[in-house]
Structures are given as structure tokens and as C-alpha cells.
Amino acid sequence: MGFTHFDEHGNAVMVDVSGKLVTSRTAEARGRIHVSREILEAVLNRNIKKGDVLTVAQVAGIMGAKKTSELIPMCHLLTLNSVKAYFEIDEERSDIIAHCTVSVDGKTGVEMEALTGVSTALLTVYDMCKAIDKKMVIGDIHLVSKSGGKSGEFYYESQ
Amino acid sequence: MGFTHFDEHGNAVMVDVSGKLVTSRTAEARGRIHVSREILEAVLNRNIKKGDVLTVAQVAGIMGAKKTSELIPMCHLLTLNSVKAYFEIDEERSDIIAHCTVSVDGKTGVEMEALTGVSTALLTVYDMCKAIDKKMVIGDIHLVSKSGGKSGEFYYESQ
Amino acid sequence: MGFTHFDEHGNAVMVDVSGKLVTSRTAEARGRIHVSREILEAVLNRNIKKGDVLTVAQVAGIMGAKKTSELIPMCHLLTLNSVKAYFEIDEERSDIIAHCTVSVDGKTGVEMEALTGVSTALLTVYDMCKAIDKKMVIGDIHLVSKSGGKSGEFYYESQ
Amino acid sequence: MGFTHFDEHGNAVMVDVSGKLVTSRTAEARGRIHVSREILEAVLNRNIKKGDVLTVAQVAGIMGAKKTSELIPMCHLLTLNSVKAYFEIDEERSDIIAHCTVSVDGKTGVEMEALTGVSTALLTVYDMCKAIDKKMVIGDIHLVSKSGGKSGEFYYESQ
Amino acid sequence: MGFTHFDEHGNAVMVDVSGKLVTSRTAEARGRIHVSREILEAVLNRNIKKGDVLTVAQVAGIMGAKKTSELIPMCHLLTLNSVKAYFEIDEERSDIIAHCTVSVDGKTGVEMEALTGVSTALLTVYDMCKAIDKKMVIGDIHLVSKSGGKSGEFYYESQ
Amino acid sequence: MGFTHFDEHGNAVMVDVSGKLVTSRTAEARGRIHVSREILEAVLNRNIKKGDVLTVAQVAGIMGAKKTSELIPMCHLLTLNSVKAYFEIDEERSDIIAHCTVSVDGKTGVEMEALTGVSTALLTVYDMCKAIDKKMVIGDIHLVSKSGGKSGEFYYESQ
Numbered sequence: 001m002g003f004t005h006f007d008e009h010g011n012a013v014m015v016d017v018s019g020k021l022v023t024s025r026t027a028e029a030r031g032r033i034h035v036s037r038e039i040l041e042a043v044l045n046r047n048i049k050k051g052d053v054l055t056v057a058q059v060a061g062i063m064g065a066k067k068t069s070e071l072i073p074m075c076h077l078l079t080l081n082s083v084k085a086y087f088e089i090d091e092e093r094s095d096i097i098a099h100c101t102v103s104v105d106g107k108t109g110v111e112m113e114a115l116t117g118v119s120t121a122l123l124t125v126y127d128m129c130k131a132i133d134k135k136m137v138i139g140d141i142h143l144v145s146k147s148g149g150k151s152g153e154f155y156y157e158s159q
Numbered sequence: 160m161g162f163t164h165f166d167e168h169g170n171a172v173m174v175d176v177s178g179k180l181v182t183s184r185t186a187e188a189r190g191r192i193h194v195s196r197e198i199l200e201a202v203l204n205r206n207i208k209k210g211d212v213l214t215v216a217q218v219a220g221i222m223g224a225k226k227t228s229e230l231i232p233m234c235h236l237l238t239l240n241s242v243k244a245y246f247e248i249d250e251e252r253s254d255i256i257a258h259c260t261v262s263v264d265g266k267t268g269v270e271m272e273a274l275t276g277v278s279t280a281l282l283t284v285y286d287m288c289k290a291i292d293k294k295m296v297i298g299d300i301h302l303v304s305k306s307g308g309k310s311g312e313f314y315y316e317s318q
Numbered sequence: 319m320g321f322t323h324f325d326e327h328g329n330a331v332m333v334d335v336s337g338k339l340v341t342s343r344t345a346e347a348r349g350r351i352h353v354s355r356e357i358l359e360a361v362l363n364r365n366i367k368k369g370d371v372l373t374v375a376q377v378a379g380i381m382g383a384k385k386t387s388e389l390i391p392m393c394h395l396l397t398l399n400s401v402k403a404y405f406e407i408d409e410e411r412s413d414i415i416a417h418c419t420v421s422v423d424g425k426t427g428v429e430m431e432a433l434t435g436v437s438t439a440l441l442t443v444y445d446m447c448k449a450i451d452k453k454m455v456i457g458d459i460h461l462v463s464k465s466g467g468k469s470g471e472f473y474y475e476s477q
Numbered sequence: 478m479g480f481t482h483f484d485e486h487g488n489a490v491m492v493d494v495s496g497k498l499v500t501s502r503t504a505e506a507r508g509r510i511h512v513s514r515e516i517l518e519a520v521l522n523r524n525i526k527k528g529d530v531l532t533v534a535q536v537a538g539i540m541g542a543k544k545t546s547e548l549i550p551m552c553h554l555l556t557l558n559s560v561k562a563y564f565e566i567d568e569e570r571s572d573i574i575a576h577c578t579v580s581v582d583g584k585t586g587v588e589m590e591a592l593t594g595v596s597t598a599l600l601t602v603y604d605m606c607k608a609i610d611k612k613m614v615i616g617d618i619h620l621v622s623k624s625g626g627k628s629g630e631f632y633y634e635s636q
Numbered sequence: 637m638g639f640t641h642f643d644e645h646g647n648a649v650m651v652d653v654s655g656k657l658v659t660s661r662t663a664e665a666r667g668r669i670h671v672s673r674e675i676l677e678a679v680l681n682r683n684i685k686k687g688d689v690l691t692v693a694q695v696a697g698i699m700g701a702k703k704t705s706e707l708i709p710m711c712h713l714l715t716l717n718s719v720k721a722y723f724e725i726d727e728e729r730s731d732i733i734a735h736c737t738v739s740v741d742g743k744t745g746v747e748m749e750a751l752t753g754v755s756t757a758l759l760t761v762y763d764m765c766k767a768i769d770k771k772m773v774i775g776d777i778h779l780v781s782k783s784g785g786k787s788g789e790f791y792y793e794s795q
Numbered sequence: 796m797g798f799t800h801f802d803e804h805g806n807a808v809m810v811d812v813s814g815k816l817v818t819s820r821t822a823e824a825r826g827r828i829h830v831s832r833e834i835l836e837a838v839l840n841r842n843i844k845k846g847d848v849l850t851v852a853q854v855a856g857i858m859g860a861k862k863t864s865e866l867i868p869m870c871h872l873l874t875l876n877s878v879k880a881y882f883e884i885d886e887e888r889s890d891i892i893a894h895c896t897v898s899v900d901g902k903t904g905v906e907m908e909a910l911t912g913v914s915t916a917l918l919t920v921y922d923m924c925k926a927i928d929k930k931m932v933i934g935d936i937h938l939v940s941k942s943g944g945k946s947g948e949f950y951y952e953s954q
Contacts, residue, residue, distance in 0.1 A: 018877060018898050456616070495739050
């Protein structure tokens with residue numbers, strides 16, 4: 001038609017998954033928030049003014065995973081079958097560890113849902129505790145495992 | 160009225176900021192994503208199939224900061240004055256560093272907006288690059304500084 | 319790994335529906351808002367300043383049903399096939415009755431979508447009429463019937 | 478310009494609050510969900526499979542109040558100062574009572590935010606308990622009190 | 637710190653409005669959808685199967701204006717004072733004209749809110765009528781006028 | 796039950812697609828924004844202060860398509876397989892042309908997703924450039940083609 005094409009260098013693309021099979025796919029992600037001993041104790045004793053930190057963070061993590069396609073531009077909307085979020089305490093390092101596992105029957109994996117669930121849960125812990133001390137650090141957010149789909153199994157331990 | 164109160168142990172509370180002054184408040188947060196050399200090079204050369212990674216991540220970071228009160232249960236909705244997101248490259252450690260600075264005239268600080276902006280930007284980098292390698296790690300997400308409000312100035316360098 | 323598990327007492331869980339069959343599922347919910355005679359007359363005569371109450375409430379009810387997984391923490395996102403909302407007038411009791419029927423082909427039922435549709439419709443009636451009189455009462459919101467899925471048929475008349 | 482105007486009968490209108498003063502405004506709403514004795518006991522003993530019902534419902538109620546302007550078509554977006562949600566148990570009637578109180582400095586009241594908070598909390602209780610018994614009924618949702626603004630004080634006890 | 641800066645060429649920026657005065661700002665936008673005579677007649681006679689087209693489109697337009705900061709990446713979230721949407725019919729050209737007027741007390745204008753309101757209303761008209769004929773064309777979406785702020789008054793008639 | 800039915804004239808209806816087959820469906824839409832020569836040049840030279848206009852608009856267009864069921868009242872939520880957005884420049888007319896193509900495996904078409912993607916992209920171009928000149932006009936938004944479903948193939952060139 002005689003029009004000039006916009007330079008396609010760097011076009012953002014939402015991967016076309018039309019040709020892929022609908023299969024069962026899962027992903028698990030994990031991350032940590034490093035807190036002061038004072039905060040860790042208050043969290044475990046349910047002594048934080050703003051509420052029951054890990055229960056609120058758990059709800060936020062599950063709801064965050066559901067919001068992934070709204071937050072991450074090139075992510076597909078998926079009808080997830082399950083979202084689990086739970087926590088562990090690393091007393092030695094004074095860290096709270098967040099886990100999120102997601103599953104779906106779909107054409108694309110759920111790694112971003114699991115990672116977003118972990119991130120939202122940890123951000124919520126920060127929010128609930130920041131009145132005590134703002135020097136918390138969120139880190140080690142990574143994909144632990146995934147299964148299903150063409151690239152099959154994946155397992156990664158970051159340390 | 161003779162009703163039994165639900166055990167208020169652990170009530171989730173959205174802090175009442177009615178009594179606080181409207182002042183100018185800012186916050187800056189930072190975080191990193193560790194990537195393989197292959198990914199770092201592809202990102203810098205704008206050679207990632209899924210698009211111009213850092214521009215997409217920048218847009219996602221700014222939009223993510225705006226979504227903070229939807230994601231973080233006890234966060235207040237704020238009419239932000241500005242949201243800035245930008246990146247630096249740590250070639251030595253093969254990390255991409257995301258910065259997010261937020262400002263508002265309001266009754267409460269914007270630490271969560273800045274942290275959520277950083278997290279969303281880094282999650283987007285992960286999403287854009289994961290087809291190459293899923294072993295990326297997001298970390299060192301922390302509040303760098305904040306000003307304004309009763310608790311005044313804060314400055315924190317995590318390392 | 320030697321970490322302490324967070325006390326799982328009260329863990330919030332999004333039910334894992336992976337193993338369930340995709341079947342046709344429907345649900346119908348109903349509820350009422352009790353209004354003054356003055357309001358009821360104004361609604362029926364389309365004489366409310368804020369607009370055509372029942373048409374606006376109908377749109378809000380349908381859109382509210384679609385938002386269910388955003389509002390209800392442990393609800394699954396579903397690709398609904400249909401959402402119907404309509405009203406009846408109980409002149410004797412001076413009530414407006416809202417109905418919402420939802421259907422899907424999925425692994426889980428749509429009771430929450432139907433109930434959320436009814437609730438949003440009734441809240442919208444309240445909002446449209448509150449300038450006249452704030453003493454309206456929303457009630458009798460219940461599931462009327464559901465079909466499909468393992469628990470099969472359900473029918474309930476609340477009075 | 479010679480165009481035909483669309484029949485303005487029933488135009489939906491978002492009230493223009495430009496001329497109003499910014500003042501402190503609060504509202505409190507309340508509602509109930511009638512449940513079986515089996516459910517009431519399981520809720521109080523934190524014995525519901527889907528989680529800690531009243532904590533999850535509380536988070537949902539607070540987050541629902543924040544979403545009001547998205548759900549109710551003619552509602553204004555507000556930067557709320559506070560949202561409180563809590564529960565009482567009416568053992569005699571086997572009801573769970575939800576309260577929601579909201580405050581803002583703004584040009585318009587927060588009655589809809591309080592009512593939406595109550596509704597979302599009660600819908601969440603229903604969702605968390607429906608696996609046991611679907612015959613729960615949500616009702617008596619009403620505005621208890623409001624203050625601030627031109628219409629001043631309001632107090633209403635529905636029974 | 638010895639890091640390489642990401643090439644700031646093309647950084648997306650949300651304009652910093654911190655230094656601006658809070659003033660009263662309004663904007664009006666307009667647009668058209670060209671439809672077949674068959675559709676125009678059905679709309680005016682309220683004979684479209686999918687519902688009362690212009691009332692649904694009006695609600696959608698008002699709700700769309702409220703969603704502007706979610707849709708337009710660099711837009712600020714604002715607490716709008718008013719949103720009005722209404723329609724005119726250009727029988728000669730077989731067009732439906734949508735108008736949207738928005739006002740706020742804020743640090744930035746509401747041109748995008750008015751334009752988004754018009755766009756959402758016209759897209760909704762398309763959706764409601766597309767079963768009859770998909771050859772409708774949305775056009776002439778432009779800012780008619782704005783007032784307030786440093787750039788003051790603006791008035792534009794596109795034809 | 797002896798209740799009066801609300802006059803169903805103009806009921807808003809979300810089409811019931813339960814009985815339809817799941818098939819592969821695509822749609823392409825297109826639209827234009829007419830800009831001044833000054834703006835066109837600045838966009839092509841990436842010289843707009845607010846950022847890399849067409850990349851930001853592309854991201855916004857893709858994210859806007861994903862939000863369609865939130866914006867358009869009677870639209871169904873769909874799990875899209877792909878969303879593509881790209882631009883062309885009509886130097887002669889000083890227009891920027893936006894294209895959006897969407898595909899899904901579903902029971903209903905994706906015309907609204909494609910049109911919403913185009914509209915959001917063009918609104919974003921307006922937002923990014925409006926500091927230079929507010930007299931831009933968005934137009935010629937139309938469905939170019941669709942395939943799949945009972946109504947089969949459709950192709951439309953608006954001029």
C-alpha cells in the first residue's frame with residue numbers, strides 16, 4: 001500500500017501459542033525476604049500491628065498469581081487450576097522463604113504466575129513489617145521447577 | 160448486643176492516615192536480576208525475540224507501581240505525581256539493575272509503589288528472556304531512600 | 319533443609335481442580351433490596367436523577383460476575399459462556415429482586431459468579447437511589463440452584 | 478448543529494462533585510451471613526479446609542472496599558484514608574456479622590465503599606464454606622452510620 | 637558505581653507533576669461511529685437483541701474514563717470529580733456521535749480520560765451491534781476543548 | 796410468584812455461547828491517528844520527550860486487547876493465544892496506522908479484542924505526543940478481517 005513500515009527492531013511480541021498442545025503444566029517458584037531478628041520474632045508471635053503477616057501475605061500471593069497477565073505485558077491470560085502459597089522460616093539467616101506452586105491445563109507454562117505469586121507475597125511481608133524497620137531485602141526469587149509442555153522438565157536449585 | 164467478638168488476634172489493618180499531614184513524599188527502590196552472559200548480550204543488542212526487553216520492562220515497571228494498592232492488601236490508593244523507572248547494567252556480575260523512584264503529595268509514603276515498580280520490571284525482564292534460559296535469579300530488592308512524612312529521611316545501601 | 323515450617327493452621331487454599339472433568343455447569347442466585355415506596359415508584363417511573371436504575375444495575379451485575387476471581391481470594395478465573403441478570407418487583411414488600419444466572423464449561427462451578435453478580439447489581443441500585451433515602455437494606459442473597467459437576471443438582475428456596 | 482439528541486430519559490450520571498468542599502467523611506456498614514451450626518463451629522475452630530475463613534474474608538473485605546469505583550458504575554474513585562473490617566458472631570441466630578468502616582478526606586461520601594467491603598467479606602465467607610453447605614444466606618446489608626458532608630450525620634439501625 | 641547505563645534513548649517517562657498547582661481542569665472529547673441505516677434504526681427503536689445500546693455504551697464510557705490510568709501507560713491516576721457521556725445522532729451521515737466531558741481538581745489535565753471515555757463508548761456500540769453488520773467504522777475521535785492548567789484554554793473543531 | 800417483571804425492553808444481554816463449538820478464531824483491526832508533520836517527525840526520530848512512542852503504544856495495545864472483557868460490558872473473557880500489534884506510517888497523509896491481530900481457540904470471536912487493541916495503541920500515541928499539539932484525530936478504526944466460527948470469513952477494506 002505504499003506505507004512506510006515502523007522499524008520492527010525490538011517489536012514487543014506476545015508469543016503465538018495457537019499451534020501448541022493443551023497439556024498439564026505446573027511451576028514452582030521460591031524467594032526470600034531478609035528481616036531483622038526483631039521483625040522475625042514479631043511475625044512468628046503474630047505480634048505485628050498491621051495483622052497476621054503470613055496469612056495476609058499468603059492471600060496476596062495467591063491473588064497476585066491470578067493477576068499475572070495484567071502485570072506482565074507479554075503474558076497470556078490463563079484459567080489456572082490451582083495456586084498454592086506457603087512459607088518457611090530460615091531462623092539461621094533470619095529469612096522468611098515464600099513458595100508458590102501453580103498448575104494449569106493450557107498451551108503455555110505458568111512460570112510467571114509462580115514467580116509473581118512469590119514476589120507479591122514477599123512485597124506484602126515487607127508492607128506489613130515496614131513500620132518496624134525498612135531495611136528488609138527481598139531476594140533469591142527464582143524458578144525451582146516446571147513440568148509439562150515441549151521444553152519438559154526443569155529443576156533448579158539456586159544455591 | 161450480646162454477640163461474641165471474633166478473636167482480634169491477627170486482624171489485618173489498613174493504617175488510618177486521617178490524622179496525618181499531606182506532604183511531599185518520595186521513595187527510591189532498587190533490585191537486580193542475574194542473567195547468563197548469553198542473555199545479557201542479547202538484551203543489550205536488542206536481540207531477544209520477544210522484544211525490546213528494557214523498554215517493555217520499563218513500561219511494565221511504571222504500570223506496576225500504579226497497581227500497588229490492588230496488589231498489596233493493606234496499601235492505600237494514591238494519586239502519584241511521578242513514577243520513574245530505569246536500568247543499569249553490572250557487566251561484571253552479569254546483572255541487570257532496575258531502579259524505580261516515585262513521588263506523591265499525600266498522607267502516606269510511597270515505598271511500596273517503588274518496590275512494586277522494581278519487582279514488576281524485573282519479572283518482566285525474566286518473562287522476556289526465559290525462552291533462552293530459565294535460571295535467572297531476581298534479588299537485592301530493597302528500599303534505597305525515602306523522604307517526607309513523620310519518619311523523615313531514610314537512606315540504605317544494602318551492600 | 320532444616321527450615322522451620324510456618325504453622326499451616328488456617329492456610330488459605332485455592333482448591334486444586336486439576337483432576338476434575340470439564341463439564342457444563344450453571345448456577346442461579348437471587349437477592350433483594352428493600353426500598354421505600356418513594357424510591358420504588360421513582361425507579362419504576364425512571365425518575366431517578368442518577369439514571370435508569372435497573373439498566374445500569376443490570377450492566378453492573380453482569381460486569382461484577384466477570385470480576386469474581388479478582389474479588390474473592392480463593393476463586394478460580396473462568397471463561398464464562400453466559401451471564402444473565404434481570405429484576406423482578408415485589409410491590410407488596412417494596413423490594414427489588416435481582417437474579418443472576420451464569421454458565422461455563424469448566425472444572426469448577428459458578429456459584430460465586432452468580433452471587434457476585436446479584437450483590438453488585440443490588441449495590442448499584444443502592445448507589446443510584448441513596449440520594450433519596452439511605453435506609454435501604456440488601457438481603458436474602460442466596461444460591462437458588464446449580465447443576466453440573468460432581469455434587470450435581472442443587473435447588474434451594476430460602477423462604 | 479442539526480443533530481438529533483439521544484433521548485436523555487434515563488441517562489446515567491456520575492454526580493458532579495466539583496463544587497463540594499473537601500471534608501472528612503466516614504461511613505460504617507454492616508451485614509450478616511446465616512450459616513449452619515456445623516459451619517459456624519468449623520469457622521470458629523479454624524477447621525475449614527479452605528483456610529482461616531474470617532482472616533481471608535477480612536482481607537477480601539478491605540480489598541473489595543478499595544475496588545468500589547471499579548464495580549459500581551457511577552461511583553467516584555477516592556483516595557481512602559482507612560478501611561477497617563471485622564466480624565462478630567451471633568451464636569443465637571447462627572450468623573456471622575461483618576462490619577466495615579471507611580474514612581476519607583474528599584468531596585463525596587464513602588457509603589458505597591463500606592457497603593462493598595461488607596458484601597465482599599460475606600461473599601468470601603460463603604466461598605470459603607460452600608463445600609460444606611451451600612444453603613447460606615447473606616442479608617441485612619445496610620448503612621449503619623455516616624458523617625461529614627452536606628447531609629451531615631446519619632444513623633440507622635435496621636432492626 | 638562503575639555500572640553501564642542503559643541507553644536512555646526512548647525512555648518512557650510519566651511526567652513529574654509535583655511542581656504544578658492543583659487547579660480545576662476539564663476536558664471534552666468527541667467521536668463518531670458510522671453505521672448502516674439498518675443498525676441506526678434498530679438502535680433508535682431499541683430493537684437490538686443485545687440490549688439498550690446507548691445506555692449500555694454510556695455506562696461503559698463512564699467506566700472506561702475511570703480506567704484511563706490502567707490503560708494508558710504514562711497516565712496519572714486521578715480522583716475525577718465528574719464524568720459525563722452522552723450521544724447525538726447524525727441521521728444524514730448515519731453516524732452515532734459520542735461525547736465525554738470530564739473534570740477534576742488536580743495537577744494534570746483530563747484529556748486522556750475524555751478521549752478514553754469516548755473510545756470505550758464507541759467500541760461498546762460496535763460490540764452491541766456487530767451481529768447485524770461488522771462494517772462499522774469508528775472515527776473522528778478528538779479533543780474538543782480543555783480548560784485549566786498552565787496551557788489554559790483550548791478549543792478545536794476537527795472539521 | 797406474583798411479582799411484577801421489570802420491563803425487559805432493552806435488557807443488556809451477554810450472548811450465551813454454551814452451544815457453540817470451540818474453534819480457532821482470528822480477527823484483525825486497523826485504525827489511524829492523524830498528526831502534525833512536527834509530531835510525525837519527532838515520533839520517527841524517537842525525539843518525543845515522553846518516550847519511544849510506538850514501542851510504548853505497542854505494549855499498551857497488546858495489554859489493552861487483554862483487558863477487553865473488563866471494558867466492554869457484554870464481552871466474554873477469553874484466553875487469547877496471541878496478540879500482535881504493529882504500526883505503519885502514511886507519510887503522505889501524515890498518519891500513523893495501528894494494526895492489531897488476535898487469535899483464540901474459543902466459542903466466540905475476537906473482533907472486540909482486535910479493535911480495543913488498536914484503540915488503546917492510538918490513544919497511547921495521542922498521550923505520548925499531546926504536549927506538542929493536541930489537535931490529533933483518531934479515526935478509521937474498523938475490523939479488517941475475521942475467520943472462524945459460524946459466520947465464517949469476513950474481509951473489509953474501509954476505503
